[in-house]
Amino acid sequence: MEKNKKGGRGVKKSSFLVLLSFLLVIPLLGVKNTAQAATNFADVPTSHRAAKEIYYLAEGDIAKGVSPSSFGPNKKVNRAEAVTFIGRALQLNGTKRATSFKDVDPGMFASGYIQSAAQKGILTGYSDGTYRPYKEVTRGEMAIMISRAFGYSFNNTTSGAANALISRGIAQGKGDGSFGASDLITRADYAVFLARAINPKFRVVSNTVDFKNARWVNVDSLNIRTGPKDSYAKIGAVKQNQQVLSAFKVGAWDYIKYGSFEGFVHGSYLRTTAEATNAGNVDPRIAKQVIVLDPGHGGSDPGATGFGIYEKNVVLDTGLKTRNLFSETPFQIKMTRSTDTYISLSGRVSYAKSVGANTFISIHANAGGGTGSETYYYSAYQNPNVADSKLLASKIQSRMLNAWKLANRGVKNGNFHVIRENTMPAVLVELGFIDTKKDNDMLRSDYWRNAAAKAIYLGTLDYYKAKGYQVDALYDVAK
Ligand SMILES: [Zn+2]
Structure with missing residues (x-):
């Protein structure tokens, strides 16, 4: 299937070497890389500053283009798109349906994610009962949305959310020391923030996560992947009853450390106790x-x-x-x-x-x-x-x-x-x-x-x- 992902646009830092080997290997071996063909946005060349984050999200179908061949990196992101990206990342129910907002039609593309995110408390509407799906998103709104989606504790203010992101290396303040909370953000920037929230390897500060939760594998062999979806490349596996350390969850997936591996495993195959007794199971x-x-x-x-x-x-x-x-x-x-x-x-x-x-x-x-x-x-x-x-x-x-x-x-x-x-x-x-x-x-x-x-x-x-x-x-x- 879609192989060669190890050398694809994963989370490797040595992207130059990766690109070089990619260029050399393909003509020599004639290998087709369908994964890359599937996510080749003409307006996001490899040299684009947000390329690796955009292609990372695309690999998990978390971000899609404005058309099959273009991502629209410079377009401002609106509230419907923003919540859809988050909803896909967290594997929320995206089935189109009626919402609690009077301006979101049940047939609208984002209605399912809007309603699921509202139920999870990730987003709120306006006091007049609207969601305003086509309103463009500010950096401040993005910070609050991401903080809520990923469960960061903050004091429910924009500055608190900004600090939650900055302290984790997900966002940086602006040159003048401010966060620019009222600035609108582009789809490319939004992809960068979201990719950093999902995968710490994209963050601008290292060691931002604490692998504090011990978990034990409850299945014969558990795949470790580069992202929180089955479509992400497998980078390793853990055997039954081995201990892993979980830092945080993205939807049903845990971001874990196991030996030299850091990546995602599906949380339903982890238990909270060393012994495979009923302690990790529900009565x-x-x-x-x-x-x-x-x-x-x-x-x-x-x-x-x-x-x-x-x-x-x-x-x-x-x-x-x-x-x-x-x-x-x-x-x-x-x-x-x-x-x-x-x-x-x-x-x-x-x-x-x-x-x-x-x-x-x-x-x-x-x-x-x-x-x-x-x-x-x-x-x-x-x-x-x-x-x-x-x-x-x-x-x-x-x-x-x-x-x-x-x-x-x-x-x-x-x-x-x-x-x-x-x-x-x-x-x-x-x-x-x-x-x-x-x-x-x-x-x-x-x-x-x-x-x-x-x-x-x-x-x-x-x-x-x-x-x-x-x-x-x-x-x-x-x-
Ligand atoms: Zn009462």
């Missing part, structure tokens, strides 16, 4: 656990309001983000609502019972001028689920405090319909106060709603772990 009982997520209010019931936002929207989005995390696990996740629709309190309870829920988590935002997070359970001595409800509440509360670092309003007994009338362990989390500026700033932020979703997810895992289920392997989902 089979988990697949039978039904968790109902219950975003409060909806439709004609907006819930609490503050600073122009509605509780019903904030908690729905948080619920959807939580579902998204669970969707990568064997848990069965159901939602009382996944759209902006009204459901009565009794309707929520009867739904949970009808699907055989084992765990019920209601998500709300508080009001009344306070600040902080709190989680409720219902304490009635005749209810056999009190201890478990309280345990689940304490685990979610603890993760919420860790995530948002708002005041701890505690784990409380609350007489709320949905946790009182349910027949399974049930809790109600109040993320923060929608009518208090500090809390509202977090509730309205896509970034912090993602953090809340992770907290609910992790708190639920903590609960199952405390109940004796083997769930260690599921913590990585929230990384």
